[in-house]
Amino acid sequence: MMKLKSPPVNSLSLELLTEFAISLEKLENNRACRGVIITSSVPKIFSSGLDITEMCGKSMEHYTEFWRAVQEIWLRVYSSSMVTVAAVNGSSPAGGCLIALSCDYRIMAENPKFSIGLNEAQLGIVAPFWFKDTFVNVVGHRIAERSLQLGSLHSAPEAHKLGLVDELVPEEKLMEKAAAVMAQWLALPDHARQLTKTMMRKPVVDRLVAHREEDIKNFVTFISKESIQKSLRMYMEMLKKRKS
Numbered sequence: 001m002m003k004l005k006s007p008p009v010n011s012l013s014l015e016l017l018t019e020f021a022i023s024l025e026k027l028e029n030n031r032a033c034r035g036v037i038i039t040s041s042v043p044k045i046f047s048s049g050l051d052i053t054e055m056c057g058k059s060m061e062h063y064t065e066f067w068r069a070v071q072e073i074w075l076r077v078y079s080s081s082m083v084t085v086a087a088v089n090g091s092s093p094a095g096g097c098l099i100a101l102s103c104d105y106r107i108m109a110e111n112p113k114f115s116i117g118l119n120e121a122q123l124g125i126v127a128p129f130w131f132k133d134t135f136v137n138v139v140g141h142r143i144a145e146r147s148l149q150l151g152s153l154h155s156a157p158e159a160h161k162l163g164l165v166d167e168l169v170p171e172e173k174l175m176e177k178a179a180a181v182m183a184q185w186l187a188l189p190d191h192a193r194q195l196t197k198t199m200m201r202k203p204v205v206d207r208l209v210a211h212r213e214e215d216i217k218n219f220v221t222f223i224s225k226e227s228i229q230k231s232l233r234m235y236m237e238m239l240k241k242r243k244s
């Protein structure tokens with residue numbers, strides 16, 4: 001099991017992304033490890049998505065390093081040879097949702113206050129093509145398009161209805177259910193499951209691998225724009241105001 005632990009809200013900072021990638025690599029290289037459940041040890045939050053402070057007021061070099069780390073974590077989770085189950089035990093916007101979408105199966109706590117989705121448009125930013133492709137592969141083109149254009153965050157019941165999560169279970173049963181799903185998936189021979197997974201996911205993975213540097217350049221150019229920086233600053237202010 002891998003538990004995201006970066007209070008208060010599990011923002012995906014460069015440091016957390018780097019630790020996450022190293023832990024995944026260790027598991028991937030351990031032949032005895034055939035599956036991983038990804039969850040959070042922060043109450044009510046799976047992950048608040050990419051750490052916005054990493055994308056605000058920093059240098060081009062920093063944006064480059066940060067985006068490479070974001071790409072890396074997606075590539076590792078999406079193309080993992082292990083069975084990956086997301087036990088979504090709290091809200092999961094944007095980058096948090098991407099982590100869950102990249103797993104093989106998603107189980108969410110059935111709490112209507114928890115929400116999940118790719119809400120980038122609400123921040124005035126655009127989910128890159130590989131976020132979009134991952135989303136389309138889970139919910140289909142129409143639902144993904146509407147949800148992305150509106151930057152929707154879906155409540156747990158709504159997310160289940162749309163197919164964004166596979167199952168809802170009472171919060172106290174979440175880990176038990178995740179373990180049961182893992183056992184079901186691990187009952188199959190690894191090679192057949194792994195080859196099938198690769199067949200389904202390879203075109204999307206290959207697309208980023210082929211355009212990785214271009215994608216970094218696009219990100220750095222986009223995020224460095226003063227209008228985008230202003231949108232991000234306003235969003236952070238809104239988060240702080242909402243609190244007080």
Ligand SMILES: CCCCCCCCCCC/C=C/C(=O)SCCNC(=O)CCNC(=O)[C@H](O)C(C)(C)COP(=O)(O)OP(=O)(O)OC[C@H]1O[C@@H](n2cnc3c(N)ncnc32)[C@H](O)[C@@H]1OP(=O)(O)O
Pocket residue numbers: 008009011012045047048049050051052053091093094095096119120123125126127128218219222223236239240243
């Ligand atoms: C032409 C095409 C080119 C394309 C190029 C690419 C373009 C860029 C693509 C970038 C993709 C971005 C992906 C992302 O993930 S962006 C992040 C999106 N995340 C969010 O919108 C979530 C925001 N947070 C919340 O909604 C709430 O915090 C949450 C529901 C998660 C929890 O609520 P709660 O009430 O429990 O906690 P607070 O809101 O009080 O938060 C506590 C403190 O944490 C700070 N915070 C929250 N989220 C973030 C974050 N994502 N990054 C950094 N900091 C965050 C919040 O401000 C509070 O701080 P303070 O205690 O200091 O006030």
